[in-house]
Amino acid sequence: MRKFDRILIVGGTHGNELTGAYLIRSGAFEHLTQFSFEVLTLLANPRAVAANLRYLGRDLNRSFERQRLDNDRFNNYEDQQAREIYQRFGPHSATPVDVIIDLHTTTANMGNTIILDEESSTGLQLAANLSIAEPSVKIYSTSTSGRQDALRTIAPLGICIEVGPVVPGILDAAAFAQTQALVLQVLADLDRANQGGLADLPESVTLYRYFSTIDYPRNQAGQPIAMIHPQLQLQNYQPLYPGDPIFIDFAGHVTAYMGPETVYPIFINEAAYYEKGIAFVLTQKQQVDCYDQ
Amino acid sequence: MRKFDRILIVGGTHGNELTGAYLIRSGAFEHLTQFSFEVLTLLANPRAVAANLRYLGRDLNRSFERQRLDNDRFNNYEDQQAREIYQRFGPHSATPVDVIIDLHTTTANMGNTIILDEESSTGLQLAANLSIAEPSVKIYSTSTSGRQDALRTIAPLGICIEVGPVVPGILDAAAFAQTQALVLQVLADLDRANQGGLADLPESVTLYRYFSTIDYPRNQAGQPIAMIHPQLQLQNYQPLYPGDPIFIDFAGHVTAYMGPETVYPIFINEAAYYEKGIAFVLTQKQQVDCYDQ
Known part of the structure; x- marks a missing residue:
C-alpha cells in the first residue's frame, strides 16, 4: 500500500x-x-x-x-x-x-x-x-x-x-x-x-455496485406524474424484487418494478436528483475479495 | 355558524x-x-x-x-x-x-x-x-x-x-x-x-398556543454556532422542562432551556426558519372551551 x-x-x-x-x-x-x-x-x-x-x-x-x-x-x-x-x-x-x-x-x-x-x-x-x-x-x-x-x-x-x-x-x-x-x-x-x-x-x-438509475414518470413538461411508492420510500439497500411497487401516481395508480432481477435501490427520493432525472439508483449486491484487485 | x-x-x-x-x-x-x-x-x-x-x-x-x-x-x-x-x-x-x-x-x-x-x-x-x-x-x-x-x-x-x-x-x-x-x-x-x-x-x-420563539446561538456574522440538541430534535409537542438540553455546539457543549416554566416546542429545526431567526417555536398547552369564544 x-x-x-x-x-x-x-x-x-x-x-x-x-x-x-x-x-x-x-x-x-x-x-x-x-x-x-x-x-x-x-x-x-x-x-x-x-x-x-x-x-x-x-x-x-x-x-x-x-x-x-x-x-x-x-x-x-x-x-x-x-x-x-x-x-x-x-x-x-x-x-x-x-x-x-x-x-x-x-x-x-x-x-x-x-x-x-x-x-x-x-x-x-x-x-x-x-x-x-x-x-x-x-x-x-x-x-x-x-x-x-x-x-x-x-x-x-x-x-x-x-x-x-x-x-x-x-x-x-x-x-x-x-x-x-x-x-x-x-x-x-x-x-x-x-x-x-x-x-x-x-x-x-x-459492495453495492452501481447498476443503473430509474427516473420518475414525467409529463411532456418534464414534471413528475408519480411519487415514490410508500413501500419503497425508506428501503435503501433492501432487495427490490420484480413486481414490487416503485411509484404511485396522484390518483393512486401503482407502477411495479419490471426488471428481470433483484436489485438494491439507493438514493431513493434524493431531493437533488429530481433535476438529474433520477428517482433512485439501482445497485447490485456483491461480495468482492479485498486482496485480489 | x-x-x-x-x-x-x-x-x-x-x-x-x-x-x-x-x-x-x-x-x-x-x-x-x-x-x-x-x-x-x-x-x-x-x-x-x-x-x-x-x-x-x-x-x-x-x-x-x-x-x-x-x-x-x-x-x-x-x-x-x-x-x-x-x-x-x-x-x-x-x-x-x-x-x-x-x-x-x-x-x-x-x-x-x-x-x-x-x-x-x-x-x-x-x-x-x-x-x-x-x-x-x-x-x-x-x-x-x-x-x-x-x-x-x-x-x-x-x-x-x-x-x-x-x-x-x-x-x-x-x-x-x-x-x-x-x-x-x-x-x-x-x-x-x-x-x-x-x-x-x-x-x-x-390547543398549543404560540408563546415565543428561540433562535440559534449565532456568531457576529449571523452564523449558527450550535445545533438543536439530539434529545430535542424530534420532540415536537412534547414537554420541555427547565434545565432540559436544547442546543449542542460543534465542540459538544450543551445549552439548557432556562425558562421558568414547562413549554411545548414545535417547528424544531424547520429549515426555512434559519433565516427568520427561529430554532423552534415555544407553545403553551391549554384546554379551551369549544363553545364560549
Whole structure:
C-alpha cells in the first residue's frame, strides 16, 4: 500500500449540505497532529454555502472532468472553483494530496455510506476496515457508473462519506457527530495503513455496485406524474424484487418494478436528483475479495 | 355558524413544499360537487414552484399585511402575487371566499397540525371535530403571535394544514395522502356545518398556543454556532422542562432551556426558519372551551 502524506477533508461541496460545511467551518479537523500525515481541510463551495443552495451555476461535484477543467470557456463560479481546487490539490500541484475525503448528506434514508469510485485494493481494504469498526456502514461502488467528474477524483484515492436522511439547509447534530466519527475512523485507518497495513481484514467485503438509475414518470413538461411508492420510500439497500411497487401516481395508480432481477435501490427520493432525472439508483449486491484487485 | 359558499384550497404558497403544490396541480380537489359550497383551488406561487424555491423575492406567506398590499412600492414578484390573490379572493372581490385551506409541509417532526390564526368558535369547533376524526391532529393557535401577514388571513376563516417531517423539494406519497385526507375531512366538516352544525363536539379542545420563539446561538456574522440538541430534535409537542438540553455546539457543549416554566416546542429545526431567526417555536398547552369564544 502506498504511503499517504497529505489527506484533504472537504465539506460544502454542495452548499446546502451543512453537516460537512460546518464540520470544516468549526475546525473539527484542524490541529490533528497525531497522524503520520498532514490533514488539510477545504470548504469547497463557500458561496453556495452562504446562499444555502446546492450550487450557484452548476453542480460543483459534476465539474471535475479533465476536459472541462482545461477549457476556460466553461466559466461558471463552480468551474472557477473546480479549477482552483484542482490547481491547489490535484496531481500537478506542488503538494498534491493523496486522499480526498468528501463529506456529503442525502435526503434518502441511507444511513452511513462510503462511496468508492474505484475498486482498488486500498479503497476496498479501507472500506472493509471501516465497516468492521462501524457495522452500520454500507459500501457503494460507482466504478461501473462511468462518472469521472466528482471533486474527489482529483486525488489518487477518493472517499465520499454520505450520511442520511438529512434535510438540506439544516444542522443535524446526530449527522454531525456520525460524520465526524467516520472521518476520524478513516484517518485512523489511513494512519494504520501508513504504519504497516490494516490487519485482520475479512477475505471479502459486501459492495453495492452501481447498476443503473430509474427516473420518475414525467409529463411532456418534464414534471413528475408519480411519487415514490410508500413501500419503497425508506428501503435503501433492501432487495427490490420484480413486481414490487416503485411509484404511485396522484390518483393512486401503482407502477411495479419490471426488471428481470433483484436489485438494491439507493438514493431513493434524493431531493437533488429530481433535476438529474433520477428517482433512485439501482445497485447490485456483491461480495468482492479485498486482496485480489 | 355562518354559511360557507366558497372554499379556496391553496397549495404552493411555498414553492418547495411540493405536497400542496402537486395536490393542486394534479386536480385532486377539482370536480368536488358533493358539497353545499363551491370548491376553488389555487397554486399560489407558481414561479417559486417552477424554481423549486420557497420564494423568489420574499416569503409570500408573509406578504399579506394590508398596509403592504395597499402600497405599490412593494413590488417583489410575491407582492404582485399577493395583490392579485387578494383582489381575486379577498373581502372586496365580487366573489369573496369564506374559508381558505392552505397546504404546507415542515421539515420538523410535527405530524399533522391544524393552524388557526384566531380562536373563533367556528375554527375551534372545526379543529376539534377534525382531531376527533383524525386523532393524530394537533391544533396550533397563532392568535397570540401578532402575525397578520399570512395568505389565509384574507378569508374570514383561515385554516393551515401543516404536515411533517417532509423534505423540501420532494414528493412524499405518505404526506400527499395524509394531506389529501385531512382536506377532505375539513371539507366534510364544513359541509356538515352548513347543513346544521357539527354534532357531538367535546366540551373543550387541547390547543398549543404560540408563546415565543428561540433562535440559534449565532456568531457576529449571523452564523449558527450550535445545533438543536439530539434529545430535542424530534420532540415536537412534547414537554420541555427547565434545565432540559436544547442546543449542542460543534465542540459538544450543551445549552439548557432556562425558562421558568414547562413549554411545548414545535417547528424544531424547520429549515426555512434559519433565516427568520427561529430554532423552534415555544407553545403553551391549554384546554379551551369549544363553545364560549
